[in-house]
Amino acid sequence: xxxxxxxxxxxxxxxxxxxxxxxxxxxxxxxxxxxxxxxxxxxxxxxxxxxxxxxxxxxxxxxxxxxxxxxxxxxxxxxxxxxxxxxxxxxxxxxxxxxxxxxxxxxxxxxxxxx
Amino acid sequence: xxxxxxxxxxxxxxxxxxxxxxxxxxxxxxxxxxxxxxxxxxxxxxxxxxxxxxxxxxxxxxxxxxxxxxxxxxxxxxxxxxxxxxxxxxxxxxxxxxxxxxxxxxxxx
Numbered sequence: 001x002x003x004x005x006x007x008x009x010x011x012x013x014x015x016x017x018x019x020x021x022x023x024x025x026x027x028x029x030x031x032x033x034x035x036x037x038x039x040x041x042x043x044x045x046x047x048x049x050x051x052x053x054x055x056x057x058x059x060x061x062x063x064x065x066x067x068x069x070x071x072x073x074x075x076x077x078x079x080x081x082x083x084x085x086x087x088x089x090x091x092x093x094x095x096x097x098x099x100x101x102x103x104x105x106x107x108x109x110x111x112x113x114x115x
Numbered sequence: 116x117x118x119x120x121x122x123x124x125x126x127x128x129x130x131x132x133x134x135x136x137x138x139x140x141x142x143x144x145x146x147x148x149x150x151x152x153x154x155x156x157x158x159x160x161x162x163x164x165x166x167x168x169x170x171x172x173x174x175x176x177x178x179x180x181x182x183x184x185x186x187x188x189x190x191x192x193x194x195x196x197x198x199x200x201x202x203x204x205x206x207x208x209x210x211x212x213x214x215x216x217x218x219x220x221x222x223x224x
Binding site: 004040041042043045090103104105106107108109 | 119123148156157158159160163202204211212213214215216217
């Protein structure tokens with residue numbers, strides 16, 4: 001595997017279900033991100049992990065719970081979601097340095113539908 | 116607040132040239148990215164500008180004017196495969212990446 005991989009690619013879940021999204025990066029990067037992408041809206045940054053430490057949490061509802069066990073893996077645990085949470089969830093990684101962020105490499109995303 | 120403006124949609128003809136504009140109002144500036152995203156796929160990096168001027172990379176060029184808060188992506192010799200969304204993103208003074216909503220480019224034969 002190369003680049004950034006995400007599983008599953010598609011997920012349909014009821015509002016009472018619990019599921020997890022998985023992301024893995026094979027680029028040796030030190031930062032990983034979760035984004036939400038809704039139609040015709042800017043990418044919404046949800047969480048940032050830098051060297052496995054969470055550095056950003058942009059007022060995301062607690063029904064989304066991230067986990068970063070190491071610098072190559074990132075999870076997003078989902079529970080009691082709402083229909084408005086239906087979107088494309090993108091994972092990205094980058095190599096952060098003193099000069100600031102470098103370009104981010106994205107995974108193919110998980111298309112989530114909440115029924 | 117922080118804001119990035121791009122046209123929602125543009126249409127161009129195969130073989131032609133198209134310019135996609137991006138204007139930004141952010142708290143500080145530390146660079147600007149352009150990404151390409153085909154439908155149902157991940158965004159992929161196209162270019163990075165931090166100094167004023169034009170950066171050329173094959174058929175794609177990106178221009179930046181920091182004093183005007185303005186950038187454009189220029190695509191030459193358009194091909195059908197260039198049909199995609201083009202995302203503009205700015206790094207602000209806190210090194211946060213602020214994203215535009217993207218411009219959907221439709222290429223017609």
